[in-house]
Amino acid sequence: MSAFYDHRTIEAKWQAYxxxxxxxxVTEDPSRPKYYCLEMFPYPSGRIHMGHVRVYAIGxxxxxxxxxxxxxxxxxxxxxxxxxxAENAAIEKGVHPSxxxxxxxxxxxGQLKRMGLSYxxxxxxxxxxxDYYRWNQWLFLKMYERGLAYRKRSAVNxxxxxxxxxxxxxxxxxxxxGAGVCWRCGTVVVQRELEQWxxxxxxxxxxxxxxxDRLTKWPxxxxxxxxxxxxxxxxxxxxFPLAEPVGEYRAIRIFTTRPDTIYGATFMSLAxxxxxxxxxxxxxxxxxxxRAFVARTSRLDKAARLAADREKEGVFTGAYAVNPFTQERIxxxxxxxVLYEYGTGAIMAVPAHDQRDFEFAxxxxxxxxxxxxxxxxxxxxxxxxxxxxAEEGILINSQQFSGLTVQAAQEAIxxxxxxxxxxxxxxxxxxxxxxxxxxxxxxxxxxxxxCEVCGIVPVSEQDLPVRLPEHVPFTGxxxxxxxxxxxxxxxxxxxxxxxxxxETDTMDTFVDSSWYFLRYxxxxxxxxxxxxxxxxxWMPVDQYVGGxxxxxxxxxxxxxxxxxxxxxxxxxxxxxxxNLLTQGMVTKETYWCDEHRWMHPSEVVKTNGKLRCRHCQxxxxxxxxxxxxxxxxxxxxxxxxxxxxxxxxxxxFSLFAAPPExxxxxxxxxxxxxxxxxxxxxxxxxxxVPQCSVPHSSPDRSSTTPSANSTARxxxxxxxxxxxxxxxxxxxxxxxQFNTAVAALMEFVNELYKILGEDKALSSPEEAEAARQAIxxxxxxxxxxxxxxxxxxxxxxxxxxSVAGQCWPSFDPQLATxxxxxxxxxxxxxxxxxxxxxxxxxxEEIIARARQDSKIAEWLQGREPRKIIYIETKLVNFVV
RNA sequence: GCGAGAGUGGCGGAACUGGCAGACGCGCGAGACUUAGGAUCUCGUGGGAGACCGUGGGGGUUCAAGUCCCCCCUCUCGCACCA
Numbered sequence: 010m011s012a013f014y015d016h017r018t019i020e021a022k023w024q025a026y027x028x029x030x031x032x033x034x035v036t037e038d039p040s041r042p043k044y045y046c047l048e049m050f051p052y053p054s055g056r057i058h059m060g061h062v063r064v065y066a067i068g069x070x071x072x073x074x075x076x077x078x079x080x081x082x083x084x085x086x087x088x089x090x091x092x093x094x095a096e097n098a099a100i101e102k103g104v105h106p107s108x109x110x111x112x113x114x115x116x117x118x119g120q121l122k123r124m125g126l127s128y129x130x131x132x133x134x135x136x137x138x139x140d141y142y143r144w145n146q147w148l149f150l151k152m153y154e155r156g157l158a159y160r161k162r163s164a165v166n167x168x169x170x171x172x173x174x175x176x177x178x179x180x181x182x183x184x185x186x187g188a189g190v191c192w193r194c195g196t197v198v199v200q201r202e203l204e205q206w207x208x209x210x211x212x213x214x215x216x217x218x219x220x221x222d223r224l225t226k227w228p229x230x231x232x233x234x235x236x237x238x239x240x241x242x243x244x245x246x247x248x249f250p251l252a253e254p255v256g257e258y259r260a261i262r263i264f265t266t267r268p269d270t271i272y273g274a275t276f277m278s279l280a281x282x283x284x285x286x287x288x289x290x291x292x293x294x295x296x297x298x299x300r301a302f303v304a305r306t307s308r309l310d311k312a313a314r315l316a317a318d319r320e321k322e323g324v325f326t327g328a329y330a331v332n333p334f335t336q337e338r339i340x341x342x343x344x345x346x347v348l349y350e351y352g353t354g355a356i357m358a359v360p361a362h363d364q365r366d367f368e369f370a371x372x373x374x375x376x377x378x379x380x381x382x383x384x385x386x387x388x389x390x391x392x393x394x395x396x397x398x399a400e401e402g403i404l405i406n407s408q409q410f411s412g413l414t415v416q417a418a419q420e421a422i423x424x425x426x427x428x429x430x431x432x433x434x435x436x437x438x439x440x441x442x443x444x445x446x447x448x449x450x451x452x453x454x455x456x457x458x459x460c461e462v463c464g465i466v467p468v469s470e471q472d473l474p475v476r477l478p479e480h481v482p483f484t485g486x487x488x489x490x491x492x493x494x495x496x497x498x499x500x501x502x503x504x505x506x507x508x509x510x511x512e513t514d515t516m517d518t519f520v521d522s523s524w525y526f527l528r529y530x531x532x533x534x535x536x537x538x539x540x541x542x543x544x545x546x547w548m549p550v551d552q553y554v555g556g557x558x559x560x561x562x563x564x565x566x567x568x569x570x571x572x573x574x575x576x577x578x579x580x581x582x583x584x585x586x587x588n589l590l591t592q593g594m595v596t597k598e599t600y601w602c603d604e605h606r607w608m609h610p611s612e613v614v615k616t617n618g619k620l621r622c623r624h625c626q627x628x629x630x631x632x633x634x635x636x637x638x639x640x641x642x643x644x645x646x647x648x649x650x651x652x653x654x655x656x657x658x659x660x661x662f663s664l665f666a667a668p669p670e671x672x673x674x675x676x677x678x679x680x681x682x683x684x685x686x687x688x689x690x691x692x693x694x695x696x697x698v699p700q701c702s703v704p705h706s707s708p709d710r711s712s713t714t715p716s717a718n719s720t721a722r723x724x725x726x727x728x729x730x731x732x733x734x735x736x737x738x739x740x741x742x743x744x745x746q747f748n749t750a751v752a753a754l755m756e757f758v759n760e761l762y763k764i765l766g767e768d769k770a771l772s773s774p775e776e777a778e779a780a781r782q783a784i785x786x787x788x789x790x791x792x793x794x795x796x797x798x799x800x801x802x803x804x805x806x807x808x809x810x811s812v813a814g815q816c817w818p819s820f821d822p823q824l825a826t827x828x829x830x831x832x833x834x835x836x837x838x839x840x841x842x843x844x845x846x847x848x849x850x851x852x853e854e855i856i857a858r859a860r861q862d863s864k865i866a867e868w869l870q871g872r873e874p875r876k877i878i879y880i881e882t883k884l885v886n887f888v889v
Numbered sequence: 890g891c892g893a894g895a896g897u898g899g900c901g902g903a904a905c906u907g908g909c910a911g912a913c914g915c916g917c918g919a920g921a922c923u924u925a926g927g928a929u930c931u932c933g934u935g936g937g938a939g940a941c942c943g944u945g946g947g948g949g950u951u952c953a954a955g956u957c958c959c960c961c962c963u964c965u966c967g968c969a970c971c972a
Contacts, residue, residue: 013928182968230893234967237892242971265972278972321970346970356972364890365970439971560967665914666901672965674901682914685929692929739905749903752913759913762930833909838953840909878952883908888952 014691016655020797024125032811033076033127035083037546044080045547046072047526047586049555049563050087053113054094057120059595059637059663059675060556062647066660067592067669067747068554069126073793074741076127077817083547084127085529087134088114091142091518093171093193096451099483106451107479110137120647124656125796127813132532136521137451141528143474144538145520146456148570150467151577153457157209158445160465164282164350165203165444170196172488173448174205176517177441179562192562206455206514207442210569214239214438217568220584227589228670231560238561240439242266245423247432249277249357252329252338255288261330261341264352264437267362268426269418272407273380274357275370277330277341278323280349281306286326289341295327299343306345321346321369332357333431334408344369352437360396367396380406381415443566445517450481450490452515460502460509469503475511489513522563523570526550526585537579544580553586554669560591590745593672595663597643599632609642610677634674645675657795658684664747664794687798689758690791694802696769697784700777720772725764726779727824730786733757734820737790747794754790761787786818834859835886836868844885852879859885 027033037043048068051061072084088110095106102109114135121128134141152158166175168191180189180198189198210217218239221232245268248260261277279286281303290296302324323344330341346365347356360370360377370377379390381402388397400415410418426432446455454475456468468475478497481490491497491513502509524538530547531540555563564586571585600608602622612623620629637644650659661683667673733753740750761783771777784806792799792812803812827848832855834842842864846855856877859865869887878886 228893230967233892237968240971244972263972267972344970346972348971351971353972358972363972365972368970437971557966668902671895671902676901676915678915679901686914688929748901749913752903755913831909835909835953838908838951843909876952878908880908880953884953886908886952 013688019801020656023797023800032813033129034131035129038081041081044075045083045550046552047550050089052089052092053110053117055113057117057647059645062659063595063663064554064592065126066663070793071552072127085132086128089522090135090137091452091521132529134528134532139474139476142453145453145516146473149456153467160206162204164200165205166198167201168196168198170194174446176444205444205446207444210443211440213569213572214440216572228591234560235565242437245426246435247426249330252331258288261355262353263355263357268422269415270359270362270380271334273359273361273378274332275376275378276339276358278344278347278356278358280347280354281343282349283354286343289326289328293327299324299326362396364396446514447517448488449515452518455512455514455516457512458509460507462507463502463504466502466504519566523566539579548580549582550586552588554590557591592669594636595673596634597637597675598634599641599643601630601632602627607642654684657798661795665751668748669745686755694784698805700771723775723779726783729760730783731820731825734786734818735825789815789818830882833884834865841865841868
């Protein structure tokens with residue numbers, strides 16, 4: 010018999026079988042519990058990579074396992090098909106984005122099918138299809154009606170390379186210098202003033218924040234990131250009147266979370282972008298210096314300006330404000346560290362109790378006034394060398410509020426401000442509204458018309474979808490290509506019939522992915538984005554799997570849109586994803602040749618234990634293990650892997666090599682180990698088949714109660730079988746510990762080889778039955794991990810397909826236990842011997858036998874133990 | 890600086906509520922079968938000659954600590970002048 014099983018034939022055969030028999034096709038079935046298993050859908054970039062293999066293998070194990078547990082499992086797949094790479098391909102190669110996308114989808118779909126994933130392909134969706142994106146437009150209109158979609162002019166993040174706007178969430182921090190860079194291409198983002206469409210996510214800020222408390226099955230760090238992103242803080246807005254009002258400006262409104270420190274305010278700081286700045290300096294001698302400072306500051310991009318270690322700088326405007334509490338005139342400065350977008354874009358500066366203000370005041374010689382004394386009473390203005398920011402202590406120098414604790418003063422002063430009409434207690438968020446306009450072609454057209462008479466007019470619902478025109482010039486320059494398509498732009502007002510033009514911006518593609526999980530419930534629905542009944546059966550997603558990189562992007566937007574759709578009556582769920590698993594990256598060591606730079610593994614040859622460059626024979630430097638990337642060439646190809654070892658091996662290794670949420674280090678020899686394991690199973694089962702081909706009955710307790718004449722071999726088989734079922738079930742059910750589940754299966758196979766011996770002959774019907782159950786259980790447990798091999802073995806064992814539809818084996822706790830206990834015996838906490846006793850032995854029996862143990866007797870030397878610790882089934886410890 | 894997480898053999902990684910540290914795999918060593926083996930199978934494999942020593946370091950609690958408590962170090966990720 011061949012040492013290797015024929016994975017090519019077997020995998021193709023069963024993939025065809027699943028497809029022909031619609032094994033994974035599902036419909037709503039109220040009589041069965043549902044399970045919605047979802048992995049983040051891919052962008053059709055061309056080919057799948059190892060990261061895809063990993064995430065889809067993880068999801069597939071869950072889906073297949075739950076199906077075997079009797080759940081009606083929804084496990085869909087689709088394509089996040091709008092996006093820039095398609096448009097760039099059009100610019101570079103002259104291929105239409107639609108063609109490019111469709112070709113990639115076709116190719117990648119073939120790849121996913123060859124992985125043997127249990128998708129219901131009848132539910133496949135493609136966000137670039139008008140049947141999908143019309144519902145983006147429909148949602149936009151509903152949100153527009155409710156004031157949740159609005160247009161405003163504002164400074165926005167602009168990626169000069171992608172030539173489009175980015176949402177705040179889509180600007181990432183560059184590793185080296187902390188600059189803000191585009192999430193997609195890494196180009197440094199600049200600020201631009203533009204008219205944009207926004208989704209009012211801030212209206213849901215509190216719900217999004219409160220919801221975090223109920224997402225108990227999400228990773229803590231994702232929740233921490235979302236909470237921080239929302240950034241809710243309680244404080245007070247206070248108007249500081251201008252000493253000399255200018256025009257309409259009579260006061261500076263500030264936001265503070267520390268109203269208790271207001272008596273310590275010795276100056277004000279404005280953001281350089283504040284329009285107030287220009288008003289205040291009109292006609293003053295300081296005007297030129299201030300303008301120069303503002304110009305210098307705004308030339309820097311935002312991230313560079315806000316780098317934490319950047320020195321605080323500012324300039325005095327010449328103007329003064331009045332502290333309403335003290336009537337004191339305090340100077341108004343412009344400072345580089347004050348953010349125009351946050352709060353009111355102006356602060357009261359309290360150098361004694363805010364480190365930034367302290368540094369600023371020290372630099373410019375502004376007075377520092379202590380108004381909080383620490384509990385020890387050790388602070389003094391003369392010796393202060395850093396701001397005292399702790400919220401512990403007593404107010405001083407604060408008139409009637411002196412003597413109050415910080416907490417009491419915050420309450421009292423907040424109240425007083427409101428009473429005097431100087432301001433109000435309020436809440437501030439870091440979260441900004443979501444800018445969704447993109448100056449690109451390959452996205453959902455925003456369904457808005459600009460009428461010369463009526464102004465902004467939404468497209469009527471019955472006119473949806475607003476289709477993307479097909480013939481468009483792709484020049485790669487100057488904003489959205491849609492602007493140049495006259496037939497698209499020129500239209501008439503749906504309200505008054507006057508000449509009008511269409512909005513030429515398209516929506517951020519994150520809109521598409523913010524509700525696709527709802528669309529899967531009823532992908533063909535024509536009356537609404539989702540059929541309400543279908544959604545009520547399938548939603549929420551029980552298990553969501555995807556990358557951590559979406560912690561605040563996709564996952565926050567999806568939560569937001571779900572709440573919007575709930576308010577539109579489309580779903581009843583508040584939160585879309587119950588369990589979230591964020592899988593780690595796939596990494597691999599890197600190779601560097603001084604001559605040929607980064608090396609692909611195939612360019613490295615091993616001679617005499619040394620790695621050399623295939624081209625120039627130079628010694629290779631092994632670099633650090635990093636995320637697989639084209640630039641570092643530390644890539645393993647899923648296709649080569651599948652060709653050589655098969656999809657089952659690729660899946661198994663992805664699951665076995667590391668726990669799912671941790672990084673997975675790629676190892677070619679580790680892959681081979683998994684391949685060997687599958688072949689070991691193949692040979693084992695093939696040897697046993699002649700003795701196992703009787704109809705399958707689940708290993709329930711009635712047929713397998715150990716009888717007195719059970720041979721040791723029967724018990725060994727039963728014990729191994731049931732212990733493994735218990736372990737694997739527990740790992741899958743509670744922990745998503747695929748790596749230890751696979752390890753348990755390996756252990757099981759090792760044990761079966763040992764028990765069955767070389768000839769694998771069975772000597773009694775009882776033994777044959779125990780062996781049959783062991784083999785059947787093994788195949789069933791293998792099914793979620795290596796589904797093709799499991800199907801083939803199931804069929805060869807004389808069972809009718811499909812193993813994917815079988816029940817998961819159950820275990821009998823009695824059979825899983827051993828008749829013997831192995832008890833470690835310690836003397837003074839150190840292991841000295843081990844005792845084998847019949848299970849159920851009493852404390853007295855065990856201790857008595859332990860004392861008789863020769864090694865223990867030697868250690869005790871006849872002394873009477875001061876204390877004897879006995880833990881049932883675990884250990885005995887003599888303390889002398 | 891703030892937040893989250895992690896430090897265990899040569900490597901990836903196991904260890905439930907404190908109870909035999911190192912499961913499983915890789916690698917390595919020995920043997921078997923072989924013309925051959927980079928196939929397969931079997932056995933061995935934390936360190937140390939040993940008493941013993943071993944889970945980043947130092948204290949502590951306990952009969953017993955990878956696990957609990959205190960202090961410290963290192964690394965990874967996220968956020969970072971948010972008033």
